[in-house]
Amino acid sequence: MPRFEQQYEEWLVRNLENESNHRRKDLLGKGLGYGTVEFLRTIWFPAVGNLDHLFPEWEVRDFSNGYRYLDLAYMPGGVKGGIEIQGYGPHARDLDVRRFKDLCRRHCLLALDGWTFLPIAYPSIVEEPKQCQQLVLSFIGKFIATDVSSSLTWLEAETIRFARRLLRTFTPLELTEHLKVTDRHARRILHKLVEQQMLEITGGGAQRNRSYRLKL
Numbered sequence: 001m002p003r004f005e006q007q008y009e010e011w012l013v014r015n016l017e018n019e020s021n022h023r024r025k026d027l028l029g030k031g032l033g034y035g036t037v038e039f040l041r042t043i044w045f046p047a048v049g050n051l052d053h054l055f056p057e058w059e060v061r062d063f064s065n066g067y068r069y070l071d072l073a074y075m076p077g078g079v080k081g082g083i084e085i086q087g088y089g090p091h092a093r094d095l096d097v098r099r100f101k102d103l104c105r106r107h108c109l110l111a112l113d114g115w116t117f118l119p120i121a122y123p124s125i126v127e128e129p130k131q132c133q134q135l136v137l138s139f140i141g142k143f144i145a146t147d148v149s150s151s152l153t154w155l156e157a158e159t160i161r162f163a164r165r166l167l168r169t170f171t172p173l174e175l176t177e178h179l180k181v182t183d184r185h186a187r188r189i190l191h192k193l194v195e196q197q198m199l200e201i202t203g204g205g206a207q208r209n210r211s212y213r214l215k216l
Contacts, residue, residue, distance in 0.1 A: 004045045011051040027057040035085035035122045036071045043125055047133035062109050079143045080115045087122045155179055159189055169202045169211040
């Protein structure tokens with residue numbers, strides 16, 4: 001079984017087994033929407049490598065005491081990130097004024113309740129997967145950019161922050177220029193952070209050709 005399929009099935013079962021809310025459990029039992037599954041398969045999983053901290057069909061209360069459901073909630077350490085896949089079919093093309101106003105109100109209420117919201121258009125998943133993956137990494141970065149281990153030196157901590165701000169891999173030369181240190185010192189910092197499993201090597205066999213990125 002492909003790696004994504006296995007992790008996806010285990011993740012969905014785990015969410016079902018751990019859910020006591022009958023409303024959400026019923027939704028999960030019906031399976032996720034096609035757009036949500038494709039987003040996870042072609043965008044999230046290739047970019048992140050796991051489904052950790054993701055919760056499908058997450059129930060939220062609105063200000064009218066009603067229930068709404070996010071396609072995906074991303075909640076590492078209790079923070080609140082919401083992801084919704086916006087289809088482009090009759091639902092989008094024929095959106096009447098009432099439904100359009102409700103959609104805007106929904107986004108407003110989520111923002112006021114402390115949610116960082118990431119809407120993804122389904123055509124972008126199909127036509128612009130790399131751009132969507134970059135958005136996902138930036139989205140994740142909003143939640144992890146502020147927490148840096150106190151055991152790191154200032155330069156090591158700034159290297160982690162630097163990696164979190166980027167939407168791509170980076171080279172030792174780029175880190176050298178950012179930290180204003182020697183090439184040798186930058187490589188020592190990178191080597192230590194790889195050993196601590198905070199960064200990972202992404203390319204190049206020889207050390208001079210290697211690139212690095214945050215290990216998510």
